[in-house]
């Protein structure tokens with residue numbers, strides 16, 4: 094993990110932080126709890142926590158702090174609630190097979206290709222032997238992008254010509270990985286609009302190809318969510334989940350968002366672990382998700 098990671102995350106979340114704490118800090122002058130809770134509600138909504146989730150949190154705070162409370166008490170209560178919500182989403186990532194396959198999916202521009210390279214590097218830094226696969230054959234630029242990222246970190250990239258069948262690319266990559274002795278294959282896929290059913294079919298096909306070659310589906314089906322999309326993240330996630338049965342989420346672009354709070358409803362809606370968070374364009378800007386650090390960065394800055 095890059096040094097100063099959480100410092101950078103906090104810097105990235107600073108707009109969220111202002112949205113969350115700014116309105117609150119001015120109201121702790123002995124006001125009634127009901128007013129404080131109203132302000133808390135506004136602040137959570139502005140941080141993109143979502144209506145349902147916000148109502149839940151506010152109700153929990155109310156229960157926790159029935160009388161008047163100080164600024165610090167309220168902050169502490171909210172922080173504890175958010176940590177409790179997100180604790181179950183932590184997971185220490187480890188590979189389960191001698192040849193593991195990680196399939197990365199997500200809408201256009203969510204950060205898939207960058208994340209594939211980041212996770213590849215992260216695994217390599219853990220002593221693994223990763224292979225990257227360019228199964229986004231829709232655009233030549235996508236293939237070049239992954240090739241360049243792979244080159245910059247010295248990880249092999251398997252690719253074919255633009256327009257090639259993604260299933261065939263994955264098939265050949267797995268055969269290659271097995272013969273060379275790679276222990277993890279990371280598959281980059283095209284950015285798909287979740288409403289375009291044929292594209293979802295393509296993802297299912299990739300899944301079937303892996304099953305055919307290895308006798309089991311990809312070990313991980315990972316959704317890359319752009320933290321800045323806020324509430325849209327939930328409907329996106331549900332559609333991808335229907336197509337490939339997601340096993341985990343990466344929240345990318347937490348550095349560039351005013352809406353880090355969207356992580357909460359996503360976790361609640363899907364019950365999936367957040368495997369990593371992305372906090373920058375650099376290939377070291379990736380770290381395992383930690384509920385305490387996230388909540389602290391979101392609320393306290």
Ligand SMILES: Nc1nc2c(ncn2[C@@H]2O[C@H](COP(=O)(O)OP(=O)(O)OP(=O)(O)O)[C@@H](O)[C@H]2O)c(=O)[nH]1
Nearest residue numbers: 201202203204205206207284345346371372373374
């Ligand atoms: N600030 C920031 N930018 C990121 C992060 N992850 C990705 N990006 C940027 O987001 C843009 C899109 O990233 P890609 O990795 O190309 O996204 P993609 O999902 O592969 O895009 P398509 O293949 O077009 O669907 C690029 O400019 C990345 O550098 C992140 O964690 N933080």
Ligand SMILES: [Mg+2]
Nearest residue numbers: 205206229235
């Ligand atoms: Mg891409």
